[in-house]
Amino acid sequence: MALYRELVEKTKKEPLCVSYDLFIDQKDPGHFIFIEEWPDREALRIHCNTEHFKRLVPMINKYQRKDGTVMLMDSFE
Amino acid sequence: MALYRELVEKTKKEPLCVSYDLFIDQKDPGHFIFIEEWPDREALRIHCNTEHFKRLVPMINKYQRKDGTVMLMDSFE
Numbered sequence: 001m002a003l004y005r006e007l008v009e010k011t012k013k014e015p016l017c018v019s020y021d022l023f024i025d026q027k028d029p030g031h032f033i034f035i036e037e038w039p040d041r042e043a044l045r046i047h048c049n050t051e052h053f054k055r056l057v058p059m060i061n062k063y064q065r066k067d068g069t070v071m072l073m074d075s076f077e
Numbered sequence: 078m079a080l081y082r083e084l085v086e087k088t089k090k091e092p093l094c095v096s097y098d099l100f101i102d103q104k105d106p107g108h109f110i111f112i113e114e115w116p117d118r119e120a121l122r123i124h125c126n127t128e129h130f131k132r133l134v135p136m137i138n139k140y141q142r143k144d145g146t147v148m149l150m151d152s153f154e
Contacts, residue, residue, distance in 0.1 A: 004153065022153035033150055035112060073100035073110055076081060 010052040016043035093120035
């Protein structure tokens with residue numbers, strides 16, 4: 001959990017981060033959902049190249065039951 | 078789309094609505110995702126009993142390819 005907490009804290013401080021929040025599925029406490037908002041793909045790419053992302057995500061992934069899924073969305077409005 | 082727009086506009090005006098946003102899956106423009114935040118289950122229940130919800134959701138559902146899925150989540154923090 002501490003790994004997630006550090007990732008969230010440091011990501012929220014990234015200049016291009018609009019929002020970055022972590023949620024837990026009420027029906028499955030092992031199912032974590034990030035809901036993130038970035039101005040564009042470049043900002044997301046920069047995020048994925050930060051020191052904290054490259055250090056923490058591999059450590060977090062060691063605990064995964066299965067691979068995560070990523071869904072890129074556009075705002076309806 | 079107008080049905081969705083009306084549902085979003087009226088829901089955002091509900092006193093207990095923290096946030097209510099609609100997104101479209103970049104890989105599947107027919108896949109709509111609502112990301113909603115309510116203070117508790119009671120607020121969500123009240124939302125589901127509003128005039129606009131009970132009028133618009135059945136109309137929207139006529140266009141569904143398949144049943145929607147609902148995931149209730151808690152904030153990690």
